[in-house]
Amino acid sequence: MPYSYEPHYFEEFDEGQTFESVGRTVTEADFVLHSAFSGDWTELHTNAEYAEESQFGERIAQGPMTFVLATGFVYRCGFLERRVVAFLGMNYMDIPAPVYAGDTVSAVFEVTETRDLSSRDDAGLVVLDGEMTNQDDEPVFAGDMKFLVERRE
Template identity: 70%
Template sequence: MAYSYEPHYFEDFAVGQTFQSVGRTVTESDFTFHSMFTGDWTELHSNRHYAEEEYFGGRVAHGPMTFTLATGFVYRCGFLERTVVAFLGMNYMDIPAPVKMDDSISLAMEVIETKPFSSRDDAGLVVIDTTMTNQEGTVVFEGDMKFMIKTRPE
């Protein structure tokens, strides 16, 4: 499977089309930068000794950090490069298992809807269903992402 994609305009997307990201390992720096950026220093994410005594037995990624990692995979694939107008939200998002320090994660994507906008002719809606898994195949994030994508210039 190819892991590098060209930018896609609205017309280039089709329901059922799939994409696969490369993988990456979640590091101490990811945890620290997320806490620094958001100001969320909850001890389940930032205090190793505290987290070891809690439910997950160690530090876990912030829920919003897990979502942010997923969006990063979408953009890293390149198919939205210079064609995305806006991220419009999600219909659903689930985090069924935690992302832990040193997990290697990747994202599978499938286009589940494309729809022209009745209010504009320069962009359309593309909805991409996503599933992020860790190195063991455990699903750690699922959700659909709605994007406004430019139509091909004439």
């Protein structure tokens, strides 16, 4: 499978179609930037001494950071580039395992629904079901993402 895809209009998405991302290693800078942007300086994410005594044994990424990494993979794949009108939300999100600094994560997305919208003639709904895994192929994120995607003119 290729890791970079051409931008897709609504009509080019088919249910069952999949997209695979490249890998990305999570860094110390990611932890700091996410904390700074979100304001979440919880010690489990920012204090190595505190986190060492936790059930995880070291600092872990915030759950929202894990979600942000997954959404980043959607856009990095390229198939939504310059075609998204809006991100409309999610029906579910699970974070079954932690992400640690130094983990290398990647994602696979499957189109689970495409739907015409009576309220829009310029765009349609595309729902992607995603799973992000770490270097050991352990799932660290699962969820769907709903997008409003441009139609061809």
